[in-house]
Amino acid sequence: MKTALKALFSTNPTLNFNSYCKRCGSLLKNFSDKGLVTEGTALHCHLLKQGIFSEKFVAIKLLIMYLDFRQLAEANQIVKEFNGFNLVVQNCLINANIQWGSLSEARKLFEEMPERNEVTWTMLISGLMKYGRVQESMWYFEMNPFKNVVSWTAGISGLLKHGLSFHGLKLFIRLLESGVKPNQVTFTAVISACIETGDFELGMSVLGLIVKTGFEANVSVCNSLITFCLRMREFDMARRVFNRMDTRDVVSWTAILDIYVEMGNLGEARRIFDEMPERNEISWSAIIARYSQSGDHLEASKLFRRMVQEGFKPTISCFSRILSTLASLENLRAGRNIHAHIKKIGIQGDVFISSSLVDLYCKCRDTENGRLVFNSIENKNVVSWNSMLGGYCMNGQMDEAKYLFDNMPTRNNVSWGAIIGGYVEHKQYDKVFEVFNVMLLSGESPTKQTFSSVLSACASVASLEKGRDIHGKILKQGFHYDVYLGTALTDMYAKSGDIESSKQVFDRMPERNEFSWTVMIQGLAESGLAKESLSLFGEMERSSSVAPNELMLLAVLFACSHCGLVDKGLEFFGEMESVYGVRPKGRHYTCVVDMLSRSGRLYEAEELINSMPFQPEANALAALLSGCKTYKNEEIAERTARKLGELAERNSAGFVLLSNIYASAGRWVDVSNVRKLMREKGLKKSGGCSWVEVRNHAYSFYSEDGTHSKSAEIYDILELLQSEMMAL
């Protein structure tokens, strides 16, 4: 900009006066757009020196610039130089007041004007529309004596912006009837109305009109046509429009880029992006958003870095997008940098930005900083509250979550879903049902995700009654079994012991993914239908394209273990890597060790543990110990126990088992040694837990004393019952 100014100062003497003024004018407009106050003032001084400041064209640009900068003293100075009433100057003043949101001042100026032109009217109409005052705007529209294309378009697009597509289109019809010719701007606006209403037929007839009036070559019209085709999923037509254009701008390229993304071809979209003749911050945002959406957060953040390096200013949406990408990458360091930048340019107050920031800190497990950002949001909306709520939930701070939830000004089904999901995630199942019931009572409709969460809670507490109830509610809501809901139902029925219903749901699912198969295979195995489980696995291999994953193979091993098909299980285990390409994890070894130990093949089990390429799970050793107990093999038990002792794993189950084995062998000294060891390591026997349901509330009881608020009374009653039983 500085160089442009210099070039102008050392001006070309051959430049004539008019083009000189024009160049000054466009420079001033440029300064005004980019907020370059110093440069603008400097040019003003220069013009004063040259004595051409009162030239009307230049003066108007100067006035607009000073109004833009809100330098009212200078602006007033220029107004004075026009000596009284000037229509264009008054128009500029009205426009400035509209920009500043002083609508009453703008209207006062409008009313006081001795004469008005079509621009005056149009400005007021579009100004009122801009602030959502549709009724008043339409009133002025009807009063307007100069209904030209621009004011028609202003009225139409104003209605469209406020979701009144139908009224907008009706106004468009009136425009056609009035005899005024619509132009390219009108058509672009009307096409976006067709996009809004999703009316393909109407769009096509507008297209006919466009062709008839000869606007089909206009860039803006074609751009909106491409978007129209995109929304109607007419990808071929979109490409035809694009290919036919003889001039394309950055908007056209960005629009066609999105066509390929929608067609699921991100690679082709990227190729277009790389080959675009020109890019702007919106095209950058678009491609970054698409990478982020498709889960390639690394590429998204790489592109963001390139975008900034190439000097593009990210838009607000781009910032919030990249923040959520960094949140997924849990890249707190980069996130903090961007946070600092956001503060510097002063957009931290934006609800989308601040909610993304809350999410970023929480996903990086820094709920404290998340809370600080949350507290700083002035106009919190549901999304901001939900981000903070979700943050507490994902970090298991359920007390904070509940407190926040109880104090939210408004809740939507996302909020309910978040807190319910949090309780499920952190195994507080009694709370899940409690909150879910309140949710239903409040009249909020659960989403599919919330239903899935609650179903998994039912599965975990094996509450068939509740599960059936939820199933009924799902049907009532009219949700059909999609993959997620169907899988959750299958799992719930299987875990609650109703394997028949489980199979029924599974059979009716229109689509199954690897989780669905896993759940069913595991469900059958755990219900003692191990043979059926294995044959279902066979069916899956034959009939679907789903590849067995780690979890599913675990279920298969489990099935073999539970129907005593030890050799079959060993065969599967051997094939895991070679046939299915899944490297056995600790859990798989544990399962096989368990299988061998249960059938008394203790030496093989021990050998398998010794052959493991990594540390065995404590559970594997525990399983072997358990086998030793059953088959009375103290020799292996001794060795295994030693290994378990060496294992630094904080797993108390193994120790408990160990002490039980010693106890059953009557080796009380060893028992007390193990207990001592546990105390030294700070391990506690994880308490058993039981619960009863009374009127939709689950009451939990833990094996440690005194954890229940009414344990004293409960024990009193137990004692009473006991003494009555003795009396019998």
Next chain:
DNA sequence: CTGGTTTTCA
């Protein structure tokens, strides 16, 4: 000279 339109997004 001053006014109306199109592309990304939560």
